[in-house]
Amino acid sequence: MMSALLQFGTLLAKLQARIPALWLNDRLGQPLPSSAPSTALIEDAQERMARCAPLLAELFPELSDTGGHIESVLMPADKLKTALSGDSAASAGAWFLKRDDALPVAGSIKARGGFHEVLAVAEEIALTRGLISPDDDRRRLNTPEVRAVFAQYTVAVGSTGNLGLSIGVMAAALGFDTVVHMSADAKAWKKDRLRKRGVRVIEHVGDYAEAVAGGRAQASALPHSHFVDDERSDLLFFGYAASARHLAAQLQDAGRPVDAQHPLFVYLPCGVGGAPGGITYGLKALFGPHVHCFFVEPVASPCMLVQLASHSDTPVSVYDIGLDNKTDADGLAVGEASHLVAPLMASQLSGVFTVSDVALFLNLRALKSSLGVLVEPSAAAGVSGPQWISDSPEGQAYVRQHGLDMTQATHVIWSTGGSLVPPEELKAFHDHAEALARRGESALQTS
Numbered sequence: 001m002m003s004a005l006l007q008f009g010t011l012l013a014k015l016q017a018r019i020p021a022l023w024l025n026d027r028l029g030q031p032l033p034s035s036a037p038s039t040a041l042i043e044d045a046q047e048r049m050a051r052c053a054p055l056l057a058e059l060f061p062e063l064s065d066t067g068g069h070i071e072s073v074l075m076p077a078d079k080l081k082t083a084l085s086g087d088s089a090a091s092a093g094a095w096f097l098k099r100d101d102a103l104p105v106a107g108s109i110k111a112r113g114g115f116h117e118v119l120a121v122a123e124e125i126a127l128t129r130g131l132i133s134p135d136d137d138r139r140r141l142n143t144p145e146v147r148a149v150f151a152q153y154t155v156a157v158g159s160t161g162n163l164g165l166s167i168g169v170m171a172a173a174l175g176f177d178t179v180v181h182m183s184a185d186a187k188a189w190k191k192d193r194l195r196k197r198g199v200r201v202i203e204h205v206g207d208y209a210e211a212v213a214g215g216r217a218q219a220s221a222l223p224h225s226h227f228v229d230d231e232r233s234d235l236l237f238f239g240y241a242a243s244a245r246h247l248a249a250q251l252q253d254a255g256r257p258v259d260a261q262h263p264l265f266v267y268l269p270c271g272v273g274g275a276p277g278g279i280t281y282g283l284k285a286l287f288g289p290h291v292h293c294f295f296v297e298p299v300a301s302p303c304m305l306v307q308l309a310s311h312s313d314t315p316v317s318v319y320d321i322g323l324d325n326k327t328d329a330d331g332l333a334v335g336e337a338s339h340l341v342a343p344l345m346a347s348q349l350s351g352v353f354t355v356s357d358v359a360l361f362l363n364l365r366a367l368k369s370s371l372g373v374l375v376e377p378s379a380a381a382g383v384s385g386p387q388w389i390s391d392s393p394e395g396q397a398y399v400r401q402h403g404l405d406m407t408q409a410t411h412v413i414w415s416t417g418g419s420l421v422p423p424e425e426l427k428a429f430h431d432h433a434e435a436l437a438r439r440g441e442s443a444l445q446t447s
């Protein structure tokens with residue numbers, strides 16, 4: 001495994017020195033593995049979210065405006081473009097910010113996968129126990145009779161924070177006994193928020209993988225329990241993938257075609273890979289070679305990069321190359337990529353770039369000053385994407401190799417979390433960012 005990585009000598013040296021890098025995927029465009037799940041599952045997920053929308057509107061007052069639909073705005077980001085790229089080639093295309101930081105109820109991208117999985121589990125239990133029939137209005141899941149049954153089941157999840165929030169809030173709202181296993185470094189406000197909703201929060205020493213493993217082991221020992229497995233779940237994956245069609249409609253409304261003459265670039269922060277992987281799977285199913293998806297990972301935690309760049313069929317972790325997986329980017333501190341997602345990305349992902357924690361904070365500052373958008377550090381990871389493509393030798397090579405006209409490009413920077421972060425924590429992020437800016441730190445240097 002180390003020897004496979006050593007073939008990437010210069011890249012490996014950069015990764016080990018925590019120097020931000022752009023890796024291009026040499027297997028892009030190859031066929032998907034024969035085990036790849038059917039894209040019909042993307043439509044199933046879309047349909048599930050649509051038929052459950054009235055239920056969601058009933059469970060969460062904040063969703064009554066949208067009729068229970070969990071969706072986010074596609075925000076034009078020309079001011080961010082002007083602030084960051086000036087006259088650079090990156091300024092040729094149109095920039096947008098996909099505002100999953102403001103997804104209702106859960107405040108992060110995890111609403112997509114997490115809500116989908118809990119709803120799928122609830123439907124399954126209610127159907128197998130004969131409490132509803134397939135065509136029934138899903139608001140029946142919120143009747144006392146059904147809730148009494150859900151109370152006999154435990155829904156558990158292991159998470160550094162945002163997934164726990166999303167699963168915890170939805171499962172508790174449906175009346176499930178709900179347990180969230182968190183790593184000790186998860187933020188206190190996330191634990192408090194869950195406890196207030198009646199969720200049991202169990203803390204684990206160690207990192208994200210240990211919280212997941214601890215939760216998995218405890219849940220498997222219980223009868224009537226469902227463990228939401230962030231490292232392996234296809235229900236999460238397809239919840240994320242279901243976002244693609246709505247984004248396609250938003251791009252069309254914005255007058256941005258996606259085809260051979262009009263490339264779409266999407267920059268997605270990556271932790272274990274489920275959220276960005278699902279979205280990539282959904283977008284590839286719609287746009288094929290005309291969408292170019294790039295993941296962004298912290299310099300200390302490039303787990304998807306090392307997994308894919310090593311071409312290894314067995315797990316490779318960031319610890320294997322001497323990195324410590326320590327970053328301020330909540331949700332992105334993951335040492336080993338999902339074994340479900342990595343093989344699917346091997347032929348679909350255009351590349352991965354890494355970002356220092358300093359850059360995350362400077363990007364967060366740029367989002368605030370140019371667009372007035374306040375996010376958590378992880379959510380700012382994609383901001384340097386357009387410049388990586390236009391200004392780095394690797395990015396320029398990619399554009400040449402694919403014969404792309406970047407003046408017609410649309411760049412979508414996926415902002416992934418922040419609207420539930422307490423104001424005093426947001427202020428601390430911004431104070432830190434201001435201090436870095438005053439010291440003259442640059443977004444491209446190492447952390």
Ligand SMILES: *Cc1c(COP(=O)(O)O)cnc(C)c1O
Binds near residue numbers: 270273
């Ligand atoms: C979880 C998360 C991600 C990445 O999702 P993965 O499925 O872990 O790859 C990105 N940003 C935020 C804010 C998250 O909470």
